[in-house]
Amino acid sequence: MPKPLDPQTKKHLAARVKYYKEMGIHDFYRQPIDPNVDLALHPVNETTPAKSQASVTLPPVIGDKPSALKLIREDIGECTRCRLHKGRTNLVFGVGNVNADLMFIGEGPGADEDAKGEPFVGRAGQLLNNMISAMGIKREDVYIANVVKCRPPSNRTPEKDECDVCSPFLMRQIDVIKPKVIVALGAVAAKTLLAINASMSDLRGRWYGFRGGTKLAVTYHPAFLLRDPRQKKEAWKDLQMVMTELGLPLPNRAPE
Ligand code: SF4
Numbered sequence: 001m002p003k004p005l006d007p008q009t010k011k012h013l014a015a016r017v018k019y020y021k022e023m024g025i026h027d028f029y030r031q032p033i034d035p036n037v038d039l040a041l042h043p044v045n046e047t048t049p050a051k052s053q054a055s056v057t058l059p060p061v062i063g064d065k066p067s068a069l070k071l072i073r074e075d076i077g078e079c080t081r082c083r084l085h086k087g088r089t090n091l092v093f094g095v096g097n098v099n100a101d102l103m104f105i106g107e108g109p110g111a112d113e114d115a116k117g118e119p120f121v122g123r124a125g126q127l128l129n130n131m132i133s134a135m136g137i138k139r140e141d142v143y144i145a146n147v148v149k150c151r152p153p154s155n156r157t158p159e160k161d162e163c164d165v166c167s168p169f170l171m172r173q174i175d176v177i178k179p180k181v182i183v184a185l186g187a188v189a190a191k192t193l194l195a196i197n198a199s200m201s202d203l204r205g206r207w208y209g210f211r212g213g214t215k216l217a218v219t220y221h222p223a224f225l226l227r228d229p230r231q232k233k234e235a236w237k238d239l240q241m242v243m244t245e246l247g248l249p250l251p252n253r254a255p256e
Helices: 007-022 065-076 083-087 111-116 123-134 160-177 187-194 222-227 229-246
Strands: 102-106 143-146 181-185 215-219
Touching: 065 160, 083 160, 102 123, 102 160, 102 187, 111 123, 123 222, 123 229, 143 160, 160 187, 181 187, 181 229, 187 215, 215 229, 222 229
Parallel strands: 102 143, 102 181, 181 215
Antiparallel strands: none
């Protein structure tokens, strides 16, 4: 008769099973336990799972955010889970302050981001930087990521199946960073994060409850604002809503 798992191991296994379910994996098989092995002599730790138990790599204790993010990056690996890996130069994981109150999430890397391995570093990134500084904060204060981590060919919109395969990693990043507010940049990010299908005009201008008490707002993607600068005024309204929520002072004038 195998010994019951200790509460800490049970907690870690439950977290790992939850993660696999988010990845769409629902069937699990437990390897038979060798009755000759005394589990008490082979304690499970975070890097060396006991070979006699289900073969899993246990998640780190949340609290050490850089380690938790590193583990997510290791789990992604040299990912080929969707077709977007074919055109990738660099996988674009995410960047910024791991303790950020504010997280911006776009749809996917473009050419500059793919070349550098960092989100929002091209022209759209420059505009995002301007939007962030108009809020009275710096790029280094926030965390920035995308729904998909590899560049779609010719900068096309990521397909739903690509978003569905990749977004569980983003959800894990959000769970680690635990921002107070997420700003979804554009329809792809908004629809993926909220799992709803609606137009940008319906999605903007209101708050959504998100996981773990985080609030989510939707605004235009900076690449769209570059194509239609008249909408910058509307985006500024969205950012003012975010500033009020975060207790940031509102400037008297809108940014140029
Ligand atoms: Fe993997 Fe995401 Fe890249 Fe697809 S986009 S290959 S799921 S990392």
